[in-house]
Amino acid sequence: MANGYNPYQEMLEVLDEAAKKLGLEENDYVQLKYPEREVKVAIPVEMDDGSIKVFEGYRVQHSGVRGPYKGGIRYHQDVDMDEVKALAAWMSFKCAVVDIPYGGGKGGVTVDATKLSRKELERLTRKYAALLYPVIGPEIDIPAPDVNTNAEIMGWFMDTYSTLRGHLSPGVVTGKPIPIGGSLGRGEATGRGVMLMVREIAKKLHLPLEGAKVAVQGAGNVGGTAARLLHREGCKVVALSDVSGGIYSENGLDMDEIMDFLTAQRGRLLKDYDAPGLTRISNEDLLTQDVDILIPAALENQITEEVAPHIKARIVVEGANGPTTVGGDRVLEEKGVVVVPDILANSGGVTVSYFEWVQNLQSFRWEEEEINNRLENIMIKAFNEVWNTAVEAETTLRMGAYMVAVDRIVTASKMRGLS
Ligand code: GLU
Numbered sequence: 506m507a508n509g510y511n512p513y514q515e516m517l518e519v520l521d522e523a524a525k526k527l528g529l530e531e532n533d534y535v536q537l538k539y540p541e542r543e544v545k546v547a548i549p550v551e552m553d554d555g556s557i558k559v560f561e562g563y564r565v566q567h568s569g570v571r572g573p574y575k576g577g578i579r580y581h582q583d584v585d586m587d588e589v590k591a592l593a594a595w596m597s598f599k600c601a602v603v604d605i606p607y608g609g610g611k612g613g614v615t616v617d618a619t620k621l622s623r624k625e626l627e628r629l630t631r632k633y634a635a636l637l638y639p640v641i642g643p644e645i646d647i648p649a650p651d652v653n654t655n656a657e658i659m660g661w662f663m664d665t666y667s668t669l670r671g672h673l674s675p676g677v678v679t680g681k682p683i684p685i686g687g688s689l690g691r692g693e694a695t696g697r698g699v700m701l702m703v704r705e706i707a708k709k710l711h712l713p714l715e716g717a718k719v720a721v722q723g724a725g726n727v728g729g730t731a732a733r734l735l736h737r738e739g740c741k742v743v744a745l746s747d748v749s750g751g752i753y754s755e756n757g758l759d760m761d762e763i764m765d766f767l768t769a770q771r772g773r774l775l776k777d778y779d780a781p782g783l784t785r786i787s788n789e790d791l792l793t794q795d796v797d798i799l800i801p802a803a804l805e806n807q808i809t810e811e812v813a814p815h816i817k818a819r820i821v822v823e824g825a826n827g828p829t830t831v832g833g834d835r836v837l838e839e840k841g842v843v844v845v846p847d848i849l850a851n852s853g854g855v856t857v858s859y860f861e862w863v864q865n866l867q868s869f870r871w872e873e874e875e876i877n878n879r880l881e882n883i884m885i886k887a888f889n890e891v892w893n894t895a896v897e898a899e900t901t902l903r904m905g906a907y908m909v910a911v912d913r914i915v916t917a918s919k920m921r922g923l924s
Pocket of ligand 1: 575576577578599647648650651652852854858
């Protein structure tokens with residue numbers, strides 16, 4: 506758990522407030538306060554030097570009311586049960602906001618993935634998949650990439666599940682490599698969705714994207730892709746950071762060059778990148794730059810009540826899950842900063858995961874153009890529903906998003922009844 510905040514408690518506070526705004530009774534939504542299933546596993550891995558290390562792994566299935574559990578797998582040294590529980594709940598709300606037929610789940614392994622060789626990562630992933638085998642499956646729970654996991658890891662995961670099952674089962678996991686059932690467009694889907702949400706909110710607030718100054722915390726699959734796509738939309742990405750620190754350029758960073766540099770080799774970091782006119786900044790500095798749009802796309806609990814008063818951006822679009830604490834959110838609201846919340850802003854990834862799963866179940870492939878069009882339609886529809894709900898209830902977009910999501914889950918739950 507990062508920074509001493511308990512993300513699960515934070516999630517419960519937001520849920521309670523949304524339920525109150527919807528006029529719900531405790532009975533209507535109390536079940537959403539408890540994940541339906543929490544699994545903890547011990548994963549023994551033979552390291553390259555012959556020693557055995559045991560890593561702790563988790564899979565939390567929060568709500569299966571609207572469909573199979575869906576959500577990524579994270580490899581990070583700070584992963585713990587409370588974080589995974591919060592991330593699983595956020596997936597339930599995220600899938601409900603974009604109205605795709607999934608519940609929410611999440612997995613994680615407490616490991617610093619950067620310290621493992623590729624072979625060690627493979628052995629870890631295969632053992633973790635085998636240990637989760639009894640509780641996952643295309644109709645049960647469908648993992649995907651998250652922090653420090655990628656298509657290759659999903660491929661190993663799928664292969665292990667398929668071997669145990671006795672037949673190829675691509676629908677057990679999404680975000681796979683394209684030749685083994687991955688979907689076109691999935692790799693950049695979360696970043697593309699963030700870009701679309703920046704475009705929509707900028708339109709509403711009459712901020713021209715051309716020349717708009719943007720700072721992005723996180724240069725991975727979400728932050729890096731969003732920054733690259735926004736750069737192509739005419740925005741000036743002036744600041745970018747990763748675990749090694751940040752870079753700043755008054756005239757805007759060359760995002761195509763930076764992303765090509767970072768992705769050319771496993772383990773490359775921003776500290777190794779250089780270009781004329783660059784200054785080095787810290788991750789904290791990045792959040793408080795003088796920009797129009799701030800995109801936190803790294804980990805939870807970055808915009809706290811200590812940091813929030815110093816934020817200068819007018820718009821925050823949450824590429825990460827849970828980057829703003831409840832206290833930080835309050836400060837931003839008082840300052841009039843508009844926040845497009847995580848469960849909407851980063852829902853592009855799981856939306857294209859849904860398309861991947863549908864293609865797998867049908868053994869059929871869609872063209873990339875069709876995927877991107879469908880993604881855009883779904884996200885813009887969700888954005889407008891959230892916006893209208895927030896305007897009507899005179900509240901923030903976060904509350905609007907939670908109201909849409911909780912209402913959908915509670916309605917489905919009432920129709921199903923308790924069995
Ligand atoms: N890890 C991503 C998220 O937090 C994607 C999940 C998925 O595709 O299932 O939304």
